[in-house]
Structure formats: C-alpha cells, structure tokens
Amino acid sequence: MQLIEHLKWRYATKQFDPTRKVPAEDLEKIKKAVQLSVSSYGLQLYKVLIIGDQELKKRLKPASFEQDQITDSSHLIVFCNYTEVKDHHVDEFLERKSKIQNIDMQDLVDYGDFMKDDINNKSNIEKPHWTARQTYLALGNLLTACAELKIDACPMEGFEPDQYNKILGLEEQGLNASVIATIGYRTANDQRQFADKVRKPEHQLFEVI
Ligand SMILES: Cc1cc2nc3c(=O)[nH]c(=O)nc-3n(C[C@H](O)[C@H](O)[C@H](O)COP(=O)(O)O)c2cc1C
Incomplete structure (x- = not known):
C-alpha cells in the first residue's frame, strides 16, 4: 500500500x-x-x-x-x-442530485424534509x-x-x-x-x-x- x-x-x-x-x-x-x-x-x-x-x-x-x-x-x-444552514441549501443539493442521478424531484421531497428537520433541530450555536x-x-x-x-x-x-x-x-x-x-x-x-x-x-x- x-x-x-x-x-x-x-x-x-x-x-x-x-x-x-x-x-x-x-x-x-x-x-x-x-x-x-x-x-x-x-x-x-x-x-x-x-x-x-x-x-x-x-x-x-x-x-x-x-x-x-x-x-x-x-x-x-x-x-x-x-x-447558517437554511432550507435553500438542502433544496440546491436536491436539485443537483435530481439532475446528476436523474431522479424526479418529487421522489426526493421526503428525503429533503428529513434533512431539513434534522438540521432545523440543531441550535444556531x-x-x-x-x-x-x-x-x-x-x-x-x-x-x-x-x-x-x-x-x-x-x-x-x-x-x-x-x-x-x-x-x-x-x-x-x-x-x-x-x-x-x-x-x-x-x-x-x-x-x-x-x-x-x-x-x-x-x-x-x-x-x-
Ligand atoms: C488542525 C491543525 C492545525 C494545525 N495548526 C498548525 C499551525 O498553525 N502551525 C503549524 O506550524 N503547524 C500546525 N499544525 C501541524 C501539527 O502541529 C502537526 O500536524 C502535528 O504536530 C503532527 O506532525 P506532522 O504533521 O509533521 O506529522 C496543525 C495541524 C492540524 C491538524
């Protein structure tokens, strides 16, 4: 190696x-x-x-x-x-993923909501x-x-x-x-x-x- x-x-x-x-x-x-x-x-x-x-x-x-x-x-x-981490950061990522991996945006909505919930649960600190x-x-x-x-x-x-x-x-x-x-x-x-x-x-x- x-x-x-x-x-x-x-x-x-x-x-x-x-x-x-x-x-x-x-x-x-x-x-x-x-x-x-x-x-x-x-x-x-x-x-x-x-x-x-x-x-x-x-x-x-x-x-x-x-x-x-x-x-x-x-x-x-x-x-x-x-x-700061905002919902638009997640949305931009999902758009990229949708384009690159040829996935319908609609099929990524739940995943996006899951990420947004997790991130929004973090404090601003x-x-x-x-x-x-x-x-x-x-x-x-x-x-x-x-x-x-x-x-x-x-x-x-x-x-x-x-x-x-x-x-x-x-x-x-x-x-x-x-x-x-x-x-x-x-x-x-x-x-x-x-x-x-x-x-x-x-x-x-x-x-x-
Ligand atoms: C996050 C981080 C910050 C560091 N900051 C400095 C620095 O400001 N100046 C410097 O000369 N070395 C800096 N170092 C180097 C470490 O002292 C060095 O990586 C460590 O002693 C291990 O030695 P080596 O990298 O030569 O194997 C830093 C290393 C890390 C990982």
Missing part, C-alpha cells in the same frame, strides 16, 4: 521554498480530491479559497501569527464554512460547528492528495478567523474561515522533515472489540 509511504513522507512543513509554485495541473488534482470529500448528507456546506496572490497573502500574514508559511508557500488554502467540522474532512483529503503528489503542506489553525473574515469579505457571504493550509515545496534546511514521527503507540490508540 503506497498510501502509508506517502503519509510517512509528509510532515507539517515549516519552511517552504518561496521560489517554487505548484503547477496548475497539480492544483486541479488537489481540487478534485477536495471536491470528492465526504460531507454530512453530501451537502458540502463550505467553500474553499485558493490564494496564490502574494499581496493578499502578505496582508493575511499578521492575522496568522506571522507564520512564514503564509507568504513562503505557493498557495494558501482557506476552508470556509457556512455559518451548533450549526456553524457542524459545518466547520465538514471542512476538516476536506482538509484531510487535501493533505493526502498533496502527499501523493509530493507537494508539501501545512495544516494550520494558527490564524485569527475574525481577521480573515474581514480581510477576505467572508462574513457578508455567510462564510467563516474555519481552518487553513499552505502548500508548496519544502526547503532542504527545514529540519522538521528529518524528525521521526511522534504518534501514540497502536495499543493506546486502538481498542479492538
């Missing part, structure tokens, strides 16, 4: 080579992996910003605790969850947590796809979502920056790449029942 080797190769990259850019065809592959991510009911209640613009990355660096990865990486990926959790599944796929493509990445929670929301105009779109990642290529002197992985031993992590 190649996947394990890819996962051993990757690490949370601290020093990116600022001269190297991820080629467009690899970006497309990464986008496809993110697009194919699982999500609750398949609703994909988030948007993903792919920021290559260096000026914008410079503006976001102070809102990212000055972490160098923001400006040295090739692209900054911002996962943004919808903060729970809803954005629920949508933010979905973005982490997409982040996971992005990291794995990058590893297979031998593209380095760093998942990052070290940023100020309120600042990001302001700078990127997310709030007015009903969005919130939930988690970010930087992608690019490691420098030869990033010492972290040589460190052994620190992971819980299997007997602590797993319980086979």
Whole structure:
C-alpha cells in the first residue's frame, strides 16, 4: 500500500521554498480530491479559497501569527464554512442530485424534509460547528492528495478567523474561515522533515472489540 509511504513522507512543513509554485495541473488534482470529500448528507456546506496572490497573502500574514508559511508557500488554502444552514441549501443539493442521478424531484421531497428537520433541530450555536467540522474532512483529503503528489503542506489553525473574515469579505457571504493550509515545496534546511514521527503507540490508540 503506497498510501502509508506517502503519509510517512509528509510532515507539517515549516519552511517552504518561496521560489517554487505548484503547477496548475497539480492544483486541479488537489481540487478534485477536495471536491470528492465526504460531507454530512453530501451537502458540502463550505467553500474553499485558493490564494496564490502574494499581496493578499502578505496582508493575511499578521492575522496568522506571522507564520512564514503564509507568504513562503505557493498557495494558501482557506476552508470556509457556512455559518447558517437554511432550507435553500438542502433544496440546491436536491436539485443537483435530481439532475446528476436523474431522479424526479418529487421522489426526493421526503428525503429533503428529513434533512431539513434534522438540521432545523440543531441550535444556531451548533450549526456553524457542524459545518466547520465538514471542512476538516476536506482538509484531510487535501493533505493526502498533496502527499501523493509530493507537494508539501501545512495544516494550520494558527490564524485569527475574525481577521480573515474581514480581510477576505467572508462574513457578508455567510462564510467563516474555519481552518487553513499552505502548500508548496519544502526547503532542504527545514529540519522538521528529518524528525521521526511522534504518534501514540497502536495499543493506546486502538481498542479492538
Ligand atoms: C488542525 C491543525 C492545525 C494545525 N495548526 C498548525 C499551525 O498553525 N502551525 C503549524 O506550524 N503547524 C500546525 N499544525 C501541524 C501539527 O502541529 C502537526 O500536524 C502535528 O504536530 C503532527 O506532525 P506532522 O504533521 O509533521 O506529522 C496543525 C495541524 C492540524 C491538524
């Protein structure tokens, strides 16, 4: 299984080579992996910003605790969850499903009502947590796809979502920056790449029942 080797190769990259850019065809592959991510009911209640613009990355660096990865990486990926979930989100999904899978909309009404009931039962505090959790599944796929493509990445929670929301105009779109990642290529002197992985031993992590 190649996947394990890819996962051993990757690490949370601290020093990116600022001269190297991820080629467009690899970006497309990464986008496809993110697009194919699982999500609750398949609703994909988030948007993903792919920021290559260096000026914008410079503006976001102070809102990212000055972490160098923001400006040295090739692209900054911002996962943004919808903060409110409305019936129209479900209706848009059903229309898509109806078209793609050739199902009569009428046959999806009960399923739609079931989803809407479940979602409307969540409190307004729970809803954005629920949508933010979905973005982490997409982040996971992005990291794995990058590893297979031998593209380095760093998942990052070290940023100020309120600042990001302001700078990127997310709030007015009903969005919130939930988690970010930087992608690019490691420098030869990033010492972290040589460190052994620190992971819980299997007997602590797993319980086979
Ligand atoms: C959600 C999340 C947030 C993280 N935030 C940061 C961050 O802001 N800056 C950073 O350098 N590393 C960050 N990391 C990287 C972790 O510290 C790293 O993945 C972990 O120590 C395991 O090491 P490895 O990824 O090199 O195997 C984050 C990781 C995750 C999953």
